[in-house]
Amino acid sequence: MLQLTDAQVNEWLALFWLPFLRIFGVLLTDPVFSMRVLPVRVRVGLGILLAILIATSLPVAPQAQPIVSPQGILFAVRELLIGVSLGxxxxxxxxxxxxxGHLVGLQMGLGFATLYDPLHSTNTPVLAQFYSLLTLLVFLALDGHLVVLRALLESFVTLPPGTASGSGALKTLAEYGSTIFRSGVMLSLPVLAALLITNLAIGVMTRAAPQLNVFAVGFPLTLGIGLVAMYLSLPYVAPFIDHMLGEFTRAGLLLLKGWGAR
Structure with missing residues (x-):
């Protein structure tokens, strides 16, 4: 008759439970897998499938504790936070x-134009939604979703489940947040420069001809030049996203080192 001890059951549960929490944390926050159009049951099923596939190749952490214990709950929370931070x-x-998209729309005078975004269930500016959909298409075309899954699987090698003990990853995540503003300015800089020159030209024309109606001439001119500049800058979006995928891999490694630091 097969007999199982509590220690064996706890080891088997930890071998599956901790990887599942890390995987599910990524699925909760990753911009592709966390879309509202993707049902929660699909995400949970994908997390269970990935956990089953990788659980057999993972060693049981020497710090493994019973699941229902203060130490086991602490390990579970840490694994979930690791997955959330990677996402x-x-x-x-x-x-x-x-x-x-927000910066370009604001300078073009389209900051007030919003549409309902079904991916995020909120109203977003038109150009921001356009850039978001463009990023999603380029991301899938570059197999970015596979990059995320590969980084997730490699995280179990770099930082096995149950071995996280540090909190320096939160500082790394906060510092990496500055990428939002740097990326936004770099991508919108060509359009912003063109619109700045356009506004200077309109200001000179208004100064030379005070009877010129700025609102009747300036808004269509700004909108037209902004759209042309945005169209000419679109080919540089794909290489930029490709570069950011490489940055994601390096930042993920630093993040895992921060979680593993004592």
Whole structure:
């Protein structure tokens, strides 16, 4: 008759439970897998499938504790936070491109034009939503979702489940948040420069001809030049996202080192 001890049951549960929490944390925050159009049951099923596939190749952490214990709950919370932080690293890339859309729309005079975004269930500016959808398409075309899954699986090698003990990763995540503003400014800089020159030209024309109606001439001119500049800058979006995927891999490694630091 097969007999199982409490220690064996706890080891088997820890071998599956802790990896599942890390995977599910990524699925909760990653901009692709966390879309509202993707049902929660699908995400939970994908997390269970990935946990089952990798659980057999993972060693049981020497710090493994019973699941229902203060130490076991602490390990579970840490694993969930590790997955959430990895997902937020990828979300920062999407948010940086959306920031570029906000800046461009504000300078073009389209900051007030909003549409309902079904992906985020909120109203977003038109250009920000356009950049968000463009980023999603480029991200899938570059197999970014596979990059996220690969980084997640490699995280179990760099930082096995149950071995996280540090909190320096939170500082790394906060510092990486500056990428949002840097990415937004870099992507929108060509359009902002063109619009700045346009506004200076309109100001000179208004000074030379005071009877010129600024609102009747300036808004269509600004809008037209802004759209042309945005169209000419679109080919540089894909290389930028590709570069950011590489930055995500390096930032993820630093993040895991921060979690593992004692």
């Amino acid at each position: 937020y690293l990828m979300r920062i890339i999407f948010t940086g491109v959306e920031m570029a």
